[in-house]
Amino acid sequence: MRSLVGGLLLVMVGTAAWAVDDGDRSAARATIERQLEAFKKNDPATAYAQAAPQIQSMFSSPETFIAMVEQGYKPVLHPRSYSFDKTEDADGDQLAQAVTLQDDEGVDWMALYLLQKQADGQWRITGCHLKKAPGTSA
Secondary structure (H helix, E strand, O other), X not given: OHHHHHHHHHHHHOOOOOOOOHHHHHHHHHHHHHHHHHHHOOOHHHHHHOEOHHHHOOOOOHHXXXXXXXXXXXXXXXXXXXEEEEEXXXXXXEEEEEEEEXXXXXXEEEEEEEEEEOOXXXXXXXXXXXXXXXXXXX
């Protein structure tokens, strides 16, 4: 499964323009973790705050953001478990972080989070691509 994640990351981000350091990787992962934990705690405001401004501008409130997640990204709302996989540098101040998770029904998923470092130095989520893990039949 890791080779599939690695291949997906290469397709998604192309050639790296710069290398992120361990501090950037940790900060980006912390952003994803804050959002996942906020989903689990039914805390729309904190979950919404982890999204980049361009994502926030697409939704009128944290509640409309959560409604979108419920419709299109339900496995991330209340995962039984999750783990961070490979991180890839992207162009400029962006990176892609692979996350393996299991939803509340026991189905395995692969999520590829795209993040961008903001002017204030904070990492924010610009997108999430979600698909069932290979071999999952649910």
